[in-house]
Each structure stands twice: as C-alpha cells, then as structure tokens.
Amino acid sequence: MSHTDTVKQFAEMLYRAVPRADIAIRDWEGNRYGPDQSSATLVLNHPGSLRAALIAPTDLSAGEAYIYEDIDFEGDILAALYLGNNLDQLRKQPRMLAKALNLVRSLPNESNRRLHRRPRLSGRLHSMARDRQAISSHYDTGNEFFSLFLDPSKTYSCAYFLDPLESLEVAQQRKLDLVSRKLLLRPGLSLLDVGSGWGSMLLHAGKNYDVVGRGITLSHEQFEESNRRFADVGLGHQLAVEMKDYREVSGSFDAISSIGMFEHVGAGQLTTYFEKMFGLLKPGGLMLNHGITTRERRRLPRLRETFVSTHVFPDGELLPIENVIQAAEDAGFEVRDVESLRMHYALTLRNWIANLESNRERAIKLTSEKTYRTWRIYMAGSVVGFETAGISVYQMILAKPNTPWQFGRRWAVAADDTAEAGS
Template sequence: MDALAVAREVYERLAALGTDPPRMRAWTGEEWGPADAAATVVLEHPGALRALLLPPSDLTAGEAYIYGDVDVEGDIFSVLAFARSLTHLKPTSPTAWSLLRLLRRLPAESRRRDAVRPTFHGILHSLRRDREAVRYHYDTGNDFFATFLGETMVYSCAYFLDPAEPLDVAQRRKLDVICRKLELRPGERFLDVGCGWGSLVLHAASRYGVEATGVTLSSEQAEYARLAAKRAGVDDRVTILERDYRELDGTFDAIASVGMVEHVGARQLPRYFRRLRSMLEPGGRLLNHGIVTRERGRRLRRRPTFISTYVFPDGELEPIEEVVDAAMGAGFELRDAESLRTSYALTLRRWVANLETNHDAAVAATDETTYRIWRAYMAASAILFEHAGISVFQLLLTDPARRWTFGRRWMLADDDT
C-alpha cells in the first residue's frame, strides 16, 4: 500500500475502536469519516499520522499539532474526547501491534524534528529555577492573555452557578467568594500569593476595605496590576511586589493562594504551608485554591508530558489528601473544603472559545505555535476536569484558636440561593 492507503487504513481501524471519530483530510485533499463530524483532523504530509501517533504519548501528539504535522479544524474538544475513548487499547495487545506495524510503513517525516523544548537550570524548586519556570509561563504577554481571559483578567477557575452565565460574572463571583470565606474586614492586612494581574487584591481593597499586598514572579503581571490599582483608585491600599513568597516579610490577617500551590512541588508542600502559617497573625486564615490529581503512585513513573514540557514546567499536582495533610502538619485547621471541578471545565471551555475567536490577535501577540500550545493545553485540561481525572479545591484553613462561625451561608455568594 502507498502512504495514502496506509493512513486511511489506520484511521478506519482507530475509528472503529473509538467513539464519535473526527473526519480526516489527507495531504491530497481526500477526506474520510463521518460527514457530520464536529471536527476534521488535517494530515499535512504523508508521514503526519506517524508523527502524531509514534511513539504513543500525549507529548508526541501535542508536538505533532503545535509544529504543524497535523491541524484540527472545528471542535478540538471532540477530537480529544475521541482520543480518550481509545485509552482502553492496551499497548501490548495484538490490535495495537498491528496498528504499530502499519504506522511504521508511513514515511518517518516529522516537522517537530527542529523543535527546541524549553529547558530550565538549577535545583528543582530553588528560587532561581522557580523564577525561570514561572516567568516562562506567565510572561507570554499581557496582550496574549487578554485574548481569552475576559475583562476580569483572572487566570484561575471561575465560580459558576449557571453553566450558561457569562464568564466575567462567574469570575467576579469567585473573587467575592474568596473574600467572604476569609471574612475580610476593613483595615485588615491581606496577602495574595501569586496575585496574577491583581484582580483579587483590587476586589478585596475596593469592596472590603483591606490593605492588600499581591506578590508575583512575573514582571509583566506586576506592571499590569500596579496600573490597574491606580486606574481603580485603590493604589494607596494596594501594594504589588515582584517577589517569591519565600522572600516576604511581615504578617497578615488573611492570605489567599490561588493557583499557586501547583508550582510548589510535593517535597516543598510542608515548607510552603509552614511559611504561610508563620506569616499569619493569631486567629488568621488562609484560602488555598489549587488543582489536585486523582492519580496515585506517580513518583514511581513520572515522565514528561505535553503540559509539563510546554505549559507548566516543574509543576506538580498532588492528591487532595496530601495537600490537606501538609497543611494540617503546619498547624492549620481545615474549616471548609469545596470542589469547583465542573466550574473549571466550564472556565476552560470559555477560554478556548475566546482564544479561537481571537486567533489573529493571539498570533499577533505571540505566534502560531504558542496559540496552538494554549489551545491544546486548555482543551485537554477541560476534558480531564470533566472526567474527574483532576479537580480543584478551595480549602479554608485557619489558626485552630480562631473563633468558630456557624453555618455556611456567610461564605456563599449573594446570588447563591
């Protein structure tokens, strides 16, 4: 068989094994598969399918997409859902070996051969290396992030009460829920660890009258947050520091850490919580909002993935019980835990839709490869949240001596009836 016939045979076998396959278009323009499919996978050259599937891993597939061996037209979520439906296929099964032999008959051509994977230097989770890794991710450019985050410029899970409501409504609710859970009061000192573009410190200062400090390792975020505070008229109550949380001095009445714990690392979790505990006044409280995994025993088989290579270098997700255990070991009491897993899936779907709508602006702010990295990463993450492979929790942690507030109504959003 020639390359076109081999590629079609591989596609048809995979389509029969999975659920709701996408349509496929070969480099010749010939198309196969359901005419009403939600998406079309485009093979850009005769070796494209081999480049996508060998060696089998999410890193291989991701690189084939971002470097242009293949393209995805239409609903990228449906393509990823189809890929997930194939995970029942065991690599050592006769079916898998038969597919492998077919794929090896395709040209060993790959546009990712010239790719340079990001590399970082120094001891894992040292101050220097963490700065390098975090800036790689967050200094992609404010203009780029603005193409998909929306008006609030919040890069973390929103708080949806209705799947159909606007993203900005759900994001503003999330900011307010954090402030309510922390029971912020006028004049209190509030710290946001990993403050991003400053949305939470601005909300806390303007709505709750606190003296807010935000810290970030991203110079672009810090500059944006300072300007936003000035425009909002709260720059006298908002301080933005370009600093690692381990370098901070002073104490605070309340601390929020939103989307930061994922960068800490498993071995550093106890130190992370001890450091935050040491910065709290007696009776203080911490809201830790972070992604967790349902996987167990990963340290025995850790390997590079698409996201760990191109999106979150050195990032680590831990099971929720390990996060809670580290917090309790640092002297905190867990007062409340809330999962926002489905809200994060919705958030990611909105971000992908915004990014796709603003494709030209996103590429102008960065390049096509960066656009594809973020489109693939956010869509794949949405699928993981939807199928409970990962989750996200808000943990309200306090000094055990803090007075008890009965019920939960006080921490709910005003419109959460």
C-alpha cells in the same frame, strides 16, 4: 502498501474501536475517512504526520505534532481531544493496540518537531532562581495576549458559575467575592495574595471590603500591570504587588489567599510552603488555598515529560487532594472547609478557548502560531481532564486550631446563591 492505504487501514481500526467518534480524518492528498458529518477533522499535513503524533504514544508527541503543524484540528478541538481520551480504551485491547502502532510505525519517520528544541530550565528543581524562570516562561507571554481570552478583570483561575450559560465576567466576579466571604474579609484587615496574577483578587477585596492588600508574583509583566491598575482606580496607597518568591515574604497578615499558585510549588516543597503560610498568618486569621489536583495515584517517574510540563507549566506538579491536606495539617493548619470546583473550571476553560479562537489572528500577531496552538491545545486538554475527573480543583479553608469557629454555612456560599438568597 501506499502511505494513504496505511492511513485508511488505521482509520478503519480506529472507527471499529470508537464507533461513535465525532471526528473525521483528512490526509495530505485530500482523502477523507470517518463520518460524513463530524464536529472536528484531524488533518494530516504530510505522510509522516500520524507517526509524528502517535510515536511515542504520549500526550507530548501528540501535542508537539499539533504545535509544530504536523497535524491540524479543524472545527471543535474538544471533539478531537475526546477521541484521544477514548483511545485509552485500546490499552485494554493489547493486540489491537500493537497492530495499530505497527501500522503507524510503517509510515515515514518525519516530523517538524525535529526542527525545534524543547524548552529547558536551568538550576536546581524549585530553587528560587529556577522557579522565576518557570513562572516567567508562562506568565510573561504578554499582557495583551492574556487579555484576548480572559474576562475584563484579568482573572486567570476558575470562575464560579450558578448557571452554565451565564457570562464568564459574572462568574469570575462571583468567585472573587466568594473567596472574600470565605476569608471573612472586612475593612481594615490585611490580605496577602500569593501568586497575585494581574491583581484581580486584591482589586476586588480593596474596592468591596476596604482591606489593605499585598500581593506577590514572579512575573515582571504581572507586577507592573497590577500596580498600574491599582493606581488607576486610586488604590495605590492601599494595594501593592511585589516581585517576590513566597519564601521571601515577611510580616503577618489577617488573611491569605493563594489562588492557582501552589501547583508551581512542587511536591518536595509543599510542607515548606504551608509552614511559611502558617507563619505569616496572624492568630485568628484564615487562609484560602485554591489549586488543581490530580486523581492519579500511581507513582510516576519524576522525570516523565508531558506536554504541559514541557511547553506550558515547566516544573508544575499536581498532587492528590489528600496529599495537600496532609501537608497543610503537618504544617499546623486545621482544614475547616474543602469545596470542589471541578466543573466550574471546565466551564471557565470552554469560555477561554472560545475567546482565544475568536481572536486567533490577533493572538498570532502578538505572539506566534506556535504560542496560539500551545494555549489552544493545553486549555482544550484541560477541559477533557476536568470533565472526565482526571483532575480537579479545590478551595480549602485553613485556620490555626485556636481560631474562632464559624457556625453555619452562610460565609462559604456566594451572596447570590439560592442557598443564601432564600434564607
């Protein structure tokens, strides 16, 4: 059987298993398989492409086949990744799955990933030195690169939408203000922003609530850019970001925000993280912890490599929400409020993907083809994860148990939400 015949037979099996697949396949000779009209096309660049993507049948193999150009996705990359998600149904048909994988294994054992070394960190897991390497590998990709897909505030976390069609900029400003409202910020209070990114939370709180803000980051580029932004708007005396690990922070604060940071902490350090935050929070203060969680409850081997853990967020760990709540309460906190922002993050990512794709040439010039492909497929995969509820994101309001109670819900609702505006 020729290699093209093998691909044809695989495609026939695929479309029988997923009859409504909105993706076509085109091989290296230009042969097309699947629907005449589709939102996406999987392009096999050489006879070993399919094997490179599917053997071993993991997201790491598929992701590396894409970033190293064994395969391409033309059109809507989300349609392509939804097909991959649907292929999980094949696991329920072990005979068909075995036959499909045997077909793929008969193709040439060729892949471009053999020409590349996987990134590796050194040192003890979640030591301060290793965490600095992990953060730098992701966030020091270049400020201008991130500006190509983030909104003007440079907020690298999920926005808060009241309408799926509204702009990302509006939704991000609403999220920053919602965090400020949930923390009951007011003039003169001190705010610690843990993992402060490019300073968007501190800028919003300083401009609109007149707080004294301090941020910490392990990214040198974020550190420099944040302090430059504060100085540019005349808030350099009031706001500052330091290059520090959360374990190195001292002092006490009226409010603490941690937005999109605790995923980097690690399961083994989670109680330590919350104990540190508890110690930094003044009596009567509030902490907002905003982070991604998983709905996966099975015990997976710690050393299992995924595409995201290898190429995007090294050493990042997602935990079920109940584990996070337990760690916070074990540290002494009382959980006052929990809100899921799952679909808000899916919408945010869809905006980021569209922005990145529209700036493809500039992104590649600033970084590389591999970096562009890595961010494109990681964000698209994350959309699928959020939209299918494989992962979620929660905002938790944490307080010391003797903190005065806030009655009602006005403090936890965006100012322009109808629940607030109509009251």
